[in-house]
Amino acid sequence: MNRRGFLGLLGGAAAVTALAGCGAARGSTGEELASRVPLPQPYRVPLPVPPVARPAGVHPSGAELYRITQRVAEAEILPGVRTPVLGYDGIFPGPTIETRRGRPVVVRHRNELPVPTVVHLHGGHTPADSDGWPLDLVLPAGDSRDWTGHHGMTGDLAAGEREHVYPTDQRAATLWYHDHRMDFTGPAVYRGLLGLHVVRDDEEDALPLPRGDRELPLLICDRSFADDGSFAYPASTRECGRSRASRTSGWRACWATSCSSTGRRGRCTRWTPRATGCACSTRRTRGSTSSC
Numbered sequence: 418m419n420r421r422g423f424l425g426l427l428g429g430a431a432a433v434t435a436l437a438g439c440g441a442a443r444g445s446t447g448e449e450l451a452s453r454v455p456l457p458q459p460y461r462v463p464l465p466v467p468p469v470a471r472p473a474g475v476h477p478s479g480a481e482l483y484r485i486t487q488r489v490a491e492a493e494i495l496p497g498v499r500t501p502v503l504g505y506d507g508i509f510p511g512p513t514i515e516t517r518r519g520r521p522v523v524v525r526h527r528n529e530l531p532v533p534t535v536v537h538l539h540g541g542h543t544p545a546d547s548d549g550w551p552l553d554l555v556l557p558a559g560d561s562r563d564w565t566g567h568h569g570m571t572g573d574l575a576a577g578e579r580e581h582v583y584p585t586d587q588r589a590a591t592l593w594y595h596d597h598r599m600d601f602t603g604p605a606v607y608r609g610l611l612g613l614h615v616v617r618d619d620e621e622d623a624l625p626l627p628r629g630d631r632e633l634p635l636l637i638c639d640r641s642f643a644d645d646g647s648f649a650y651p652a653s654t655r656e657c658g659r660s661r662a663s664r665t666s667g668w669r670a671c672w673a674t675s676c677s678s679t680g681r682r683g684r685c686t687r688w689t690p691r692a693t694g695c696a697c698s699t700r701r702t703r704g705s706t707s708s709c
């Protein structure tokens with residue numbers, strides 16, 4: 418297979434490998450999850466190039482300051498089809514951050530999603546407290562629920578926002594930032610929480626590489642679409658248990674129920690809702706259960 422054929426296969430979004438995470442998949446790993454909406458012919462949709470983020474100002478440390486708001490939005494990935502996404506600044510992929518070796522940047526992320534998030538800069542040489550350890554949750558802004566039930570461990574919780582300090586003391590590289598929350602990295606990235614972060618340096622400048630309009634960031638990922646245009650994530654419908662809707666902007670967080678009190682013969686007498694952290698599109702999840 419030549420390179421064009423390989424890219425066409427990946428870019429066509431027709432075949433998706435089932436991803437691990439969020440419980441057992443309905444099928445099995447490696448099974449094709451075909452889209453339920455018609456897909457465009459290969460090479461008929463212009464390559465979307467995410468905007469380059471502009472600094473919001475200067476951080477008190479002197480570093481360039483960027484602000485990104487994570488929110489629910491709709492994207493037109495397939496022509497004429499609206500797809501709900503969890504997006505950095507509401508877009509998929511998120512804005513590209515351009516940095517230069519030796520110039521630190523600070524990225525302040527605000528979480529306006531209905532679920533906690535964690536941001537990790539993949540490939541970044543990052544201090545631990547900015548690196549996005551999976552339990553260093555940024556809780557949804559204004560959300561007072563207890564999200565600390567994961568794994569009996571609690572990380573460094575932040576309410577609504579967190580600053581990530583990137584010293585940018587590393588060679589030129591194309592990095593990417595993405596959600597990194599314990600147990601939910603797969604579905605959160607699938608739903609849109611990813612973006613590019615480019616580091617440049619003098620060594621790269623000296624190479625005869627394409628520049629300006631001829632330098633295109635290329636990010637290859639596969640997605641399957643449900644018949645209503647939403648992303649179809651290959652996960653069990655049982656994972657979220659009985660969902661007790663907490664509707665936020667057309668999405669809801671899911672709740673699993675666990676038994677907190679048992680009576681005779683071990684029968685459960687009291688079920689306690691526990692937030693699992695899934696975010697489900699309500700368009701797909703009317704009824705008593707939700708997929709995550």
Ligand SMILES: [Cu+2]
Pocket residue numbers: 537538539540595
């Ligand atoms: Cu990563």
